[in-house]
Amino acid sequence: MSDVDAVIVGSGPAGATAAEVLTGAGWSVVMLEKGRNHLLALDEPYGPLGHVSNDELKFLSRHFLGPDPFLEPRTFRHRESEGDRIFTGGVNNLPSTVGGGGFHADGKLPRFREVDFHARSELGPIEDADIVDWPVGYDELEPYYAAAERLVGVAGDHTANPFAAWRSGPYPMPPGADMYCAVLTSEAATRHGFHPYRAPTGVNSVEYDGRPACNNCGFCAFFGCPIEAKGDPVAPLRRALQTGRLELRTESYVTDVLIEPSGRRARGVRYLDADGSPHEVSAGTVILGAGAFETPRLLLRSGIGNPDVVGRYLMFHFQTYVLGIFPSRLHGHRGRSVTHLMDDPIVPDDLAAAAARAAGLPYFRGGIVEHGSGSHPIVEAIHLPPGAAHTRLMLESPMRDHMVAFTMQGEDLPQSTNRVDLDPTVRDVWGAPAGRVTFAPHRHEAACAAHWAPRLEAVLRDAGADSTFWVTSPPLEDAPRRFGRDPTPISRHIMGTARMGTDPRTSVCDPWQRVHDVENVLITDSSVFPTSTGYGPTLTIVALALRAARALAGLDPLRSTRPPDAPGS
Amino acid sequence: MAASGGRFLSAEEHAVVAAACARLIPARDPHPGGAAVGCADYIDGLLGAFGVEPPRIFAGGPFSGRAGGAAGFGDFLPLSRVEELAWRTRIEGSRGIAAREFNGPVRGWQEEYRAGVAALGADFTTVDAAIQDARLDAFPDFRAVLYRHACEGAYAAPEYGGNRDQAGWTAIGFPGDVQPRGYRDIEVSGRA
Ligand SMILES: Cc1cc2nc3c(=O)[nH]c(=O)nc-3n(C[C@H](O)[C@H](O)[C@H](O)COP(=O)(O)OP(=O)(O)OC[C@H]3O[C@@H](n4cnc5c(N)ncnc54)[C@H](O)[C@@H]3O)c2cc1C
Numbered sequence: 076m077s078d079v080d081a082v083i084v085g086s087g088p089a090g091a092t093a094a095e096v097l098t099g100a101g102w103s104v105v106m107l108e109k110g111r112n113h114l115l116a117l118d119e120p121y122g123p124l125g126h127v128s129n130d131e132l133k134f135l136s137r138h139f140l141g142p143d144p145f146l147e148p149r150t151f152r153h154r155e156s157e158g159d160r161i162f163t164g165g166v167n168n169l170p171s172t173v174g175g176g177g178f179h180a181d182g183k184l185p186r187f188r189e190v191d192f193h194a195r196s197e198l199g200p201i202e203d204a205d206i207v208d209w210p211v212g213y214d215e216l217e218p219y220y221a222a223a224e225r226l227v228g229v230a231g232d233h234t235a236n237p238f239a240a241w242r243s244g245p246y247p248m249p250p251g252a253d254m255y256c257a258v259l260t261s262e263a264a265t266r267h268g269f270h271p272y273r274a275p276t277g278v279n280s281v282e283y284d285g286r287p288a289c290n291n292c293g294f295c296a297f298f299g300c301p302i303e304a305k306g307d308p309v310a311p312l313r314r315a316l317q318t319g320r321l322e323l324r325t326e327s328y329v330t331d332v333l334i335e336p337s338g339r340r341a342r343g344v345r346y347l348d349a350d351g352s353p354h355e356v357s358a359g360t361v362i363l364g365a366g367a368f369e370t371p372r373l374l375l376r377s378g379i380g381n382p383d384v385v386g387r388y389l390m391f392h393f394q395t396y397v398l399g400i401f402p403s404r405l406h407g408h409r410g411r412s413v414t415h416l417m418d419d420p421i422v423p424d425d426l427a428a429a430a431a432r433a434a435g436l437p438y439f440r441g442g443i444v445e446h447g448s449g450s451h452p453i454v455e456a457i458h459l460p461p462g463a464a465h466t467r468l469m470l471e472s473p474m475r476d477h478m479v480a481f482t483m484q485g486e487d488l489p490q491s492t493n494r495v496d497l498d499p500t501v502r503d504v505w506g507a508p509a510g511r512v513t514f515a516p517h518r519h520e521a522a523c524a525a526h527w528a529p530r531l532e533a534v535l536r537d538a539g540a541d542s543t544f545w546v547t548s549p550p551l552e553d554a555p556r557r558f559g560r561d562p563t564p565i566s567r568h569i570m571g572t573a574r575m576g577t578d579p580r581t582s583v584c585d586p587w588q589r590v591h592d593v594e595n596v597l598i599t600d601s602s603v604f605p606t607s608t609g610y611g612p613t614l615t616i617v618a619l620a621l622r623a624a625r626a627l628a629g630l631d632p633l634r635s636t637r638p639p640d641a642p643g644s
Numbered sequence: 645m646a647a648s649g650g651r652f653l654s655a656e657e658h659a660v661v662a663a664a665c666a667r668l669i670p671a672r673d674p675h676p677g678g679a680a681v682g683c684a685d686y687i688d689g690l691l692g693a694f695g696v697e698p699p700r701i702f703a704g705g706p707f708s709g710r711a712g713g714a715a716g717f718g719d720f721l722p723l724s725r726v727e728e729l730a731w732r733t734r735i736e737g738s739r740g741i742a743a744r745e746f747n748g749p750v751r752g753w754q755e756e757y758r759a760g761v762a763a764l765g766a767d768f769t770t771v772d773a774a775i776q777d778a779r780l781d782a783f784p785d786f787r788a789v790l791y792r793h794a795c796e797g798a799y800a801a802p803e804y805g806g807n808r809d810q811a812g813w814t815a816i817g818f819p820g821d822v823q824p825r826g827y828r829d830i831e832v833s834g835r836a
């Protein structure tokens with residue numbers, strides 16, 4: 076007999092979604108989260124704890140939501156020839172806390188497009204990349220996307236994006252307030268033939284699901300929401316707790332998945348509690364929602380999954396920041412950080428197609444462009460030089476009150492050499508080997524960035540910017556354009572590392588996200604993504620987790636019908 | 645190195661840190677500069693964070709009271725076991741304690757400040773600005789630590805000990821924390 080029906084590792088969107096489905100289906104669940112709980116009380120009525128605040132120091136300088144890079148360092152190198160590592164510290168850290176990264180993301184939640192699920196068969200291969208089709212298509216996923224939007228609470232305008240895939244219905248809420256700077260840049264973008272639209276966001280624009288509307292406080296991306304206007308993942312976690320069948324154990328660090336002697340089944344997990352004492356939980360099913368960085372680290376430490384594939388095909392988004400400094404103040408500190416998106420680089424036009432050919436590539440796969448505001452004051456200050464220039468520039472505020480940042484989340488092509496593995500010497504505070512990233516972008520990403528950045532600079536100039544420039548993250552190794560001294564990609568979109576597919580020789584999970592060789596281990600985070608697409612991953616994480624968890628619980632698949640007049644590609 | 649009453653620097657050291665912050669963040673109308681906004685108080689409060697209980701690391705929430713609601717920032721949150729390990733190590737250094745040295749020894753900020761302030765010289769507060777700048781330039785590692793902390797002290801919430809009477813925010817036209825009032829839609833979308 077097991078202690079519980081399922082044990083879930085991680086309380087972010089991936090784990091929380093699975094918890095809601097399984098507890099709703101009557102399963103008993105223990106969820107283990109290594110971080111602290113600042114999200115919600117763990118007894119009735121599971122209200123806010125009041126720890127979250129508009130406090131730049133706490134969230135951006137002091138690792139309030141974890142992980143503290145001293146306690147949980149990660150290491151980085153571009154390629155094996157550089158030696159064991161070239162950097163130790165924070166590498167692509169998503170928060171380690173109850174709620175995971177969902178808690179402090181600003182929650183732009185677009186869906187993928189139909190073609191994203193079969194780029195290989197529709198568009199063809201690209202040399203030196205392993206582009207593959209997904210084992211699930213958009214039409215099958217549509218009802219789960221719709222359910223995810225209702226579950227989290229997404230505000231958006233279903234008619235606004237001409238490139239969007241078909242939908243079975245509108246968003247559950249209308250879009251929230253447009254930021255002034257994004258209104259300026261959207262008008263200019265339209266003049267340049269782009270198609271900006273009001274971002275679908277997992278933030279309440281009206282009261283929804285018992286939580287209030289966003290009041291535009293401006294401490295959004297990288298902060299928790301003090302008034303619970305963001306739904307992901309507080310909404311599913313609270314509903315799971317309300318069933319009385321979820322026990323959430325915080326400050327519980329899972330060290331390994333325990334395997335039966337047959338090697339074919341897991342019997343549970345081992346973890347260390349807040350004091351460092353070891354415990355075991357036995358469970359009928361083990362669900363990993365530790366995020367696309369920690370899940371492969373756990374698989375590697377437990378010796379689970381196809382060893383030729385686990386940890387490989389690590390993908391971030393290749394981020395191109397196109398920055399414009401405007402002569403007037405833009406008050407970018409009011410609002411949700413990003414209120415507009417555009418998909419044009421995902422749906423290349425003739426110019427982009429020609430640029431791809433000129434770069435020797437069959438096509439470009441760009442990414443959404445986020446119309447974003449400037450930084451907060453401490454961040455602005457530490458990027459300025461000390462001395463007289465500091466005070467003069469802080470008073471002028473080029474990077475905070477005068478800046479617009481376009482971020483293109485460029486698709487990062489899957490390569491087997493890009494991977495998470497275990498560092499040979501660096502340890503975390505619990506004594507386990509640190510996760511190590513080996514990552515160098517494909518030449519496609521750099522060429523695509525170099526094409527779109529000047530076109531986006533022209534938009535910013537037309538919107539009124541009097542100076543523009545662009546940088547990428549990760550920095551191009553041979554380019555002078557650098558974003559700080561850090562060689563690591565700063566993208567918080569992490570994917571791949573346990574890709575799903577039908578062939579156990581080339582994938583880690585099956586199409587239902589079960590690990591091929593250990594039948595009762597399921598992965599619900601973006602580790603399973605075969606490709607990265609140019610969209611934020613989180614709505615797709617939630618939709619896939621709904622689908623996989625419903626199948627696990629033996630619930631009927633969700634279905635939807637495409638309206639006959641549905642727009643979309 | 646004891647941190648009594650949540651303070652660490654001696655009066656002389658405090659004066660040197662304040663003078664150094666005044667060079668890194670010089671006053672310029674309407675900005676009162678790093679000394680007057682209280683950067684040294686912030687730094688002293690960080691170095692002495694474990695002299696008060698709970699330690700002065702994570703301010704409370706959800707509101708400060710400046711934009712409505714009850715004032716909660718001043719009620720600092722208790723740390724977990726590993727958070728205390730991390731912050732004590734950062735501030736006090738690893739001092740040969742095995743639990744703090746799982747990836748090797750760490751030099752703490754208290755030691756960096758004690759040594760850095762001594763290197764700037766006991767007469768630092770009385771010498772010319774140009775000499776002060778030259779001395780800061782001679783210790784770039786210490787200057788970098790000091791600058792980062794000075795920026796935090798100038799623009800972090802006043803509950804952390806700097807940004808006196810919100811003078812840092814006021815100077816740069818930043819309203820600071822705004823919950824639970826927030827902004828009305830017209831303030832977000834409109835030009836003004
Ligand atoms: C500032 C910011 C903005 C973002 N904006 C967007 C956006 O606009 N759109 C979008 O789509 N995405 C966005 N993201 C990304 C989004 O946050 C992630 O895609 C999402 O959180 C991933 O969910 P997850 O549940 O898979 O993993 P996570 O959210 O990373 O959760 C994993 C959890 O597992 C826990 N865990 C890991 N290992 C263990 C272990 N061994 N034992 C116990 N617990 C463990 C971690 O502590 C963590 O809490 C943003 C991220 C950030 C940081």
Ligand code: SF4
Pocket residue numbers: 278288289290291292293294295296298299300301302303304305410411412
């Ligand atoms: S901008 Fe809105 S959603 Fe974001 S933290 Fe503030 S109130 Fe919450």
